[in-house]
Amino acid sequence: MGFPTFHSLSDQYEMLLEQFTVMQAALAPLNLTRWQLFRLLAAQIWRDTSPTIRVGLIVLASGLLILALDAFILQPYVYSLRRLGIPKLSPSKGKHAFDYKPMLDEAARKYPDRPWLFAYSGFEFVVFPSAYVEEIRRLPARTASLVDFLTTVQFGGWHLIGSDDSSNTLHKTASTDLARSVGTMGIGRQEAARRACESTIGPCPEWKTLPLGWTLLDLVVSTSATGLVGEPLSRDPRWLKAVQRLPIAVGVGLFISCSFPRLLRPIIATFFYSPAWLLYRWMAYLLRPTVGQAIKEFQQSNGEKKTGAENQPQSQRGTTLVNLLMTRYKPEEFQADQLIRDVITATFESAPTTAVSIYWMLIEIILRPDLMDELREELASVMKDGKLPPTQLAELPKMDSLMRESARVNTFHYLGLSRILRSPVQFSVGPKLPKGTIICVDQDNIHNSSKIYADPHVFDPKRFYRMRQQAGHETRHQYTSNGPDLLTWGDGPQVCPGRVFGGNTIKILLAHLLINYDLKLEAGKGKPPRLSFPNGSVQPDMNFKFLIRQRRV
Template structure:
């Protein structure tokens, strides 16, 4: 699931339009498919008009509603009303596995993702109908992570230096004073910039990844997709085309992206015409792979720009939220810093700053995996849109038009699956990997029925290997270059619907003073 804009940013007139239009067709929609769902218990109200009230309640109290459903119906499933349909929530590994194995023509991951962000209006229908960029992420991007690691680390170092001061001069640098002083940094805003730059070093390379306007475009696009998708989803289906025109800024984003990417694309095509498919210093980045794979209309600058923007949306949104959570946890748990620094020193002494080294930093990996278990980006994962009625082994049939999701947030906090699940244990997973036969298990990128930040099965997040590599490199950089501490109390995340939104808070940074100083 995606997070949403602050509710205060939404005009009251919009709520009025939503309410009037939705209530007009509410009874018909609910009556059309609720009968076949009567065997599934409801959290909230089931009756048509009141169920809409429960859908509104879910926006503000979604975490409590999901916890209520999990507590009452663990091992089975329950339903929660949304503005125009029902979400069926699965609560057991067995049901999750059955949904995972279902064919795409019956339970569709792509269709559910499309609905979540209203892709037709916010990014473009072709991204779903012809997702060739996903295959590039699964193949070329993953295969080349080792070769590209040097550039990634270089960009991480430069972007941190430009954003958070190590020499007294940075975006949040104090005007006067020694670099030994603590500097207050609004974390989420800073991490957005760092993730955008670092990711685009891999996507489009230098110098474009450092262009201020290009960075602003990709960050704004990410936010606008989230906001537009949220607003469009508040409207009934028959009004969504109108809402799409009202809230989506896709045309202007594509035009702006084209201005940045067209010269780069045209220069690369000129080189191919003159020198063939291989030439000295030919870029090996995501844009080049897209250009080589695109066919027909997908070769146009606007469509290539669309793929770059959508890839940025996935990378910036998830990684920025995840790393913000991780920084809060790091600042709140100084006792784990010495062990991670010691591990980094030992691994780098043998393998240098490489992707291979990242793979050997088990405690660092465990720390990030535990952050994702406890914080994550959403309380529901593995969305599936029901194209054809689906019957689970318990005999319950889900009708066409419903959406199925898995209660990942509740599962991650369930003591049955995770000992002392409510306790943040930074090395929980690295300790488990010390057991016989589990050396290669429980890694950040590993998916299991009890651990679902990246989903599970064939539709697990294809970019998780890139994301994990980037996040580990960023955390290692922070540990080796900075001391960090919280400005105040630990900032608790907010929940809007099923989305987990990091609290806006400051973390204090200073240049690292001693090997294990906090």
């Protein structure tokens, strides 16, 4: 049976119009109103409709009624946290509809000492003023979960990342073993950065124009893969493309599904997140041979197949995340599927954030030629045989200061420490919040606080360099340092475990680009605008062009 054509639909419309006209003429003596005539016609059509279509219409009408009831009555009046007396604000409308900063500035003036809420895509966020960051950051995952927030709000219910419990194996491995290994990985990862630049940028004896965002994403993915999965997978273009595309597929699924009512979202998410899930399965397929070989070699080198980290000599530990995880696994965890999940989780979480971070750092450097020269001098002072020694990658204080200042100014999100409560919590301010409440902190007014930073609205690349000159502060204020004064990495028990690895990746790439290339923006161009998204995140223009050529010394 084919679809009805335009002509057949037109004929049906004309027939209904003719019936209505005949009925109107026949019933004219009764002096019925148009509404009464409409009801008579509707009753006639209903009697002439087949039972199957009647059932379909009833289901459709019931569904629309339920959606309307949920959207206009239950959510705003029954389930809303406004019933607890929490004041509500709304983001800007019109051209700046997704820019949360005006709303946060208004809240800082109106509610400096109490939580407030706003709604986004059917979710309500309870925002705590920056003064309460210490109270929020201390909450353990069993009470307030970051992963629950990401899974529910960002990923449409799809479990694309692992557990946020700081005691889990991946968290311990990334925060401890991988962080300790960045030094031994240094030379190999510098070589990976060189190969990545040669492949992505290509020969450029003269100025070449490239999209900054996509170029840096390519470089980050290739450089990170060496430390996460090792060779040969780190050179496999299929793996590298999949790593690049997974966060994009998740972002598309989020953007589209959030335009639908929450009651429909589980169904909608199944469809629009399916490309991300297929990419996830494809990555698992590509990773399985690497994991299988690593497990085989690990078991051969450990005759009794002991898998606890405390049972393995230091010399037997590998220098990729795959091998480091195996030395940490408990016997019940030691299986290929678990290893694949953990590696994909680490890969997914690291690539986009690292690429966006280095994007803004490079922009800030290009806009300041004197700073670029100073950073090159710092690099040249520590290089040996054209390479950066592993110990210096952890330092480079001027570059590190620039990186931290960029993280302060060019934030990913105006809100920080986002969590979903796993149990009711009574904070020191405001009402007791029920299980399932989304909480967060006004991060923007921490990063721009005049009580914490002098001239907070000025980009000062040496701000943290000077802070580290103070007695007792020599090891503080580093790019990878977490604390309540800078929430780039989160804080507390659920702080980002891969921050040392990510910071090391950025330094390797910045060093290689500054030493080997000249960089500039197109004539007349300044700092690119930041793009605001519906969830309040702030992203760069990935297609923003920059110019690059091989350096002429």
